[in-house]
Amino acid sequence: MNTENRYPVTASLFMLKEIKHRQEQVNRGYQLLKRKAEALRIRGRQAASELASTQAILGHILREAYISLAAIKFTNGESNALVLENIGQAQIRVQRISENISGVSTISLQALEETGVCDSMRYAGLGAGGHRTTEAKKAFREAVRTLVKFASLRNTCILLDESIRSTLRKVNGIEKVIMPKLRNTETYIMMEMDEREREEFHRLKMVKAKKVKSQARAFLRQTVSAGGGGETGEADEAEPGAPPRHHSVECLTSILACSSLTTTTTDSGDFKPVCYPHNWDDDDLLF
Structure with a gap:
């Protein structure tokens, strides 16, 4: 497996759990x-x-406010100098309100009108055009409130857009990079552990076959030596019911000569000896 598509880990049970x-x-x-x-x-x-919707309303409100300002200028003439001379405390203030939207900190702006502040232009237009002046004040107050709301919504949209892009990048990174790497790493560990298990199983079978072969050779030597002693008259009599000695010798000879103690593979991938000694018991198995 390509190491670039998985994490460099050792194949172990602890790492698999991790x-x-x-x-x-x-x-x-x-x-x-x-x-x-x-x-x-x-x-x-x-x-x-x-x-x-606020942007559409803001355009209409600003248009009406500047139309009322043009009407004041037509009625009373230029009043910029008078307004600049009478600037005092602000009647509309902006309050910052912190807001948390799904873990994203945003700041919303809210316009607050302070009624207790003295209006320095409350007597403007007494001589002529007082009605027009009052209408212009109301129009510009509404325009300021709408501008504050528009600025708050625009700031919120910008912050949310950046947060959405950052979150989507994280989601795509997890989905396209991290999760496939973890799956490939798990597959690699499982494959390595299965391979080790097959190798251990094959090793145990080879050890068992070698052990049986050495026992068979030792028994064959004892049998041959015992047979030679019988020819000179020193061999004991055979026990009743025991198989003939020449059959055991032939069987052991076939075991030693059998080259099938080497292993072969089956379709399933497991190693199996072609032939086994006929006298194997379950207690003799190591696995």
Whole structure:
């Protein structure tokens, strides 16, 4: 397996448990990020629709405010110098309100009108055009409130857009990079552990075959030596019911001559000897 598509880990049971634990954590974080991105999208659509409607209203309000200002100039002449001379405290202030949207900190602006502040231009237009002056004041107050709302919505849309892009990058990174690497790492560990198990199984079979072969050779030597002693008259009588000695010798000779104690592979990939000694018991097996 390509090492670039997996993490460099050692194939062990502990590492397999660790990779599975990481997969659970990554899946949990992936689901949370997807929910966060969806919530930010919904809030972003709401803010965008409010921003579009506020922008349309703002254009109409500003147009009416400047029309009323033009009417004052036509009635009373230039009054810029008078306004600049009578500037005092602001009657409309902007309040910053912190807001948390699915883990994203945003700041909304709210216009607050202070009624207790003295209006230095409350007597403007008493001689002529007082009605026009009052209408212009109201129009520009409404324009300031709308501008503050527009600025707040625009700031919220910008922050939400950046947060959505960052969250989607994280989601795509987890989905396209981290999760495939974890799956490939788990597959690699499983393959390596299965391969080690097959090698250990084959090693045990070879050890058992070698042990049986050495026992058969030792028994054959004893049998041959015992047979030679019988010819000189020193061999004991055969026990009743025991198989003939020449049959045992032939069987052991066939075991030693059998080249099938070497292993072959089957279709399933397991190693199996072609032939086994006929006198094997379950207690003799090491595996």
